[in-house]
Amino acid sequence: MNKTGNDKPDILVIGAGAIGSFYGAILKRAGCTVSVVLRSDYDAVKADGFRFTSPLGELSWTPDQVYQPGDTPSRFPDYVLLCVKVLPGVDRAELVRPWLGEHTGLVLIENGLDIERELADAFPRNPLVSCLAFIAVSRTGPGTVNHQAYGQLVMGNFPKGFDHHCERLAGLFRDGGIDINGTDAVVGERWRKCVWNTPFNPLSVLANGADTLTMLDAPGGEALIRTLMEEVIAVAQADGYPMPDGIIEKNLSGTRAMGAYKNSMALDYLNDRPIELDAILGNVVAIADRLNVPVPHLRTVLVTLRIRQA
Structure with missing residues (x-):
């Protein structure tokens, strides 16, 4: 149960650029507590939150907490959404390690192929949900985002399956207004x-x-x-x-x-x-x-x- 006293999970978004801030907005609209870890846009988002234009209506939102890399979480979230780009030299396991509790689920919303294994190996006891975003969205300035079209997620466990974590997250994303396609073969x-x-x-x-x-x-x-x-x-x-x-x-x-x-x-x-x-x-x-x-x-x-x- 999150700090608002409802039964919606605590969410932390790491990499709240265009993709991360959009899906954070959807989960916020579904009633979740949503916090973010930011580097470049920290000051703008801390001051004014995220400002959106979107065919889905008003998506602008203010995170419950705004962290910088190196901060200490006030509590471990129920789910970490990892939305950073998959780049050489970026150790994604080390990015998420400080924010992952024993039971925290790790949710990847990232591009590419064969990108899950290093995280599955690093955190074998944490649930791992892999998502593909079908969306046209772009960051237009510090804390400002233009959502142009789409938003559907395809979701499943890595390497296979569709468990109760997927069911819970899919329901929340649907409550927030986007389509979810579940799969037991996410690869x-x-x-x-x-x-x-x-x-x-x-x-x-x-x-x-x-x-x-x-x-x-x-x-x-x-x-x-x-x-x-x-x-x-x-x-x-x-x-x-x-x-x-x-x-x-x-x-x-x-x-x-x-x-x-x-x-x-x-x-x-x-x-x-x-x-x-x-x-x-x-x-x-x-x-x-x-x-x-x-x-x-x-x-x-x-x-x-x-x-x-x-």
Whole structure:
């Protein structure tokens, strides 16, 4: 029971940027106590909370507690939402360790493939819930966020299953106004999201931060994106996770319906922030190599971006 005296859980969001602050807002709207750990936006959020524009209505909110890395929690939360980017040199286990009690559940809302294992190994006794966010949302300034579209989460335990923690969290997110799809095979769902993320995110960087419609409408752009999607699907199939028929058409039509959208990697590139290259693309190519699946176009994009980073 949280400090407000109701039966809703205490939530702590680590990495309350666009993604973390959005799902924190949803849980706050569902009646939870929601606190955040912040680095860059600490002063702005401490003073004014989070300010949102969203088709879901008023989502602006004030966290119950605003912490900085290195602070000591007043109490261990029921759930920690980890929403930081998966980057080389970022030790996610050490980020969450000070905030995790013996019974605290760890909830990942992060991009990429094969990103859960290091946390499962570090905290084998804590429940681990893995979530994929299907959302168009971006941070537009300190503590200010523009939610453009969507918001659905796909949720399941890692490596498999859908337990009472998933049931509880799914109910809370639904109470807050978003759709939840439960799965007992979350790794397969991560592959499904890679069909979109792995082509669009890295290509946006090669195209100097281009939005989705610019990439699709450039001469040969849609054909290249289709080819990259086909290679991702081939690797997923070899890894034991066949993708449904029509997934490419569904992804492309949904992307066009969303309008001109700058994805997270494009925004990171444009703002001189590190990009999640390995989590979104490098791990796919590594699995392809292990399974002997040819991915020449994915590899070209990966090597080109690594040259650019160097």
